[in-house]
Amino acid sequence: MVDKDLERFDRLFQRFSGTGIDYIFGYGETDRGQETYIRYLSGTLIDYSLIVVDVKREELFGIVNVMEGERAHKYSWLDKIYIYGGSLEGDYINLKSRNLVDSIKEVIDVESKIGIAFNSVSASFIKTLESIFSKDNVVDISSELMDLRLRKTRYEVExxxxxxxxxxxxxxxxxxxxxxxxxxxxLALHGMCEMYRAGADKVYDYLIVASGDTSANPHWRASENTIKVGDPIVFDYVAAYNGYYGDETRTVFFKRIYKGELRKIYETVLDAQVSAIDIIEPGVKASDVDKKARSIIESAGYGKYFIHSTGHGVGLEIHEKPRLSKNDDTVLDEGFVITVEPGIYIPGLGGVRIEDMVLVTSDGHRVLTRLNKALTIL
Structure with missing residues (x-):
């Protein structure tokens, strides 16, 4: 067992105390990417298992597959570990049940009220829980948990x-x-290897390396395209450390800028990005940050080529609330981590995007990604 993020659980117990919810469940089929609340509640990745928060007793335990018991014991925050599907010697509680469903019935009173994020699990798993506890006693707490995750704890920020x-x-x-x-x-493969070497436990499946004309495609996936003199090159890299994501984009040029307008585009995007970051502080709305970046790009005559929102929240998922768009009036608060990533994309010419991660602090903000943003010709 490792040290628990006490700040997280203080907030969790405070939020759900008195709601009538007896237990909060974290579950996910990790091979389908449904790992968010396994990590959020246990501090690590545990397959084939259910993480349980006892709201009234303020305890945390797991109903863990025998294959995952040792990992749960070494790396999780679990106060108690129930083992199903076999038995282990040591500090475990071995169950008679051979599968997870029967184990849930063995450990938890079926009259209990359960809270779980419906958006993190399959519909079939929800139906299974409803068959155990009744439909009325299985409650969707997706919004409540997401609201808690908006403000990162000190543990998460690190x-x-x-x-x-x-x-x-x-x-x-x-x-x-x-x-x-x-x-x-x-280039993407090299970046992937280096990020794993630097300590990443996960690198995003499709790193963006977009060169030449393909830089005008915001979600281009690295391809067999070869780098040519004069090309703009957009690097958009995503990697996780202990389950928490980093996300950054830089645009550079190779040898020279082969189309002069791209210099103006770069300077416009940089101005928009820096200006948007400058206004970030508690009390500012997500939509205000988008408005600031968008107004600068529109004033330069490129408004119709800025075709996505200005940014998004980052944490256990690469795209979290809030979204920095005109339609999201979420008020930023201390502990939010967001990206600011305006871009201009002109088909047949090329594109530029610059992205940083920004932590909202009590007195303003701190930029977490630190690479040089001045126009760079390699």
Whole structure:
């Protein structure tokens, strides 16, 4: 067992005390990417298992598959570990049941009221819980949990800062490898390896390395395209450390800028991004940050080429609330971590995006990603 994020559980117990909910469940089929609340409640990744918060007793336990028992014991925050599907010697409670459903019935009173984030599990698992506890006693707490996750704890901020350092390093190392004729895929692969070397436990499946005309595609996936003199190159890298994500984008040019307008576009995007970051502080709305960036790009005549929101929250998921868009009036508060990533994309010409991660602090903000943003010609 490792040290628990006490700040997180203080908030959790305070939020759900008196709601009538007896237990909060964290579950997910991790091979389908449903790991958010396993990590959020246990502090680590545990497969084939159910994480349970006893709201009234303020305890945390797991109903854990025998194959995962040792990992849960070494790396999780669980106060108690119930083992199903077999038995283990040591500080475990071995159950008679061979499967998770029967184990739930063995450990938890079926008259209990259960809270779980419906958006983190399959519909079939919800139906299974409803068959055990009744439909009325299985409650969707997706919104409540997401609201708690908006404000990061000190524990979470430290891990996000490390993830930011890792994506800094990945982009920096990839940019050093740029030579004429190298492919986008080769650059992405190098960045991926370097981020794992720097401590990432997960690197996003599709790193964006977009060169030349394909830089005008915001979600381009690294391809067999080769780098040519004059190309803009967009690096958008995502990696996680202890489950918490880092997300950063830089646009550079190889040898020279082959289309002069791209220099103006770069300067416009940089101005928009820096100006939007400058207004971030508690009390500012997410929509205000978007408005600031968008107004600068529109004033420069490129409004119709800024085709996505200005940013998003980051944490245990790469895209979390809030979204920095005109439609999201979420008020920023201390502990929020957001990206600011305006971009301009002109088909046939190219695109530029610059993205940083920003922590909202009590007196303003702190930029967590630190790579140089001045126009760079490699």
């Amino acid at each position: 891990r996000i800062k490390k993830a930011a350092e890792i994506v800094d390093y990945g982009i920096y190392e990839s940019s050093k490898k740029v030579v004429e004729g190298i492919t986008e895929k080769e």
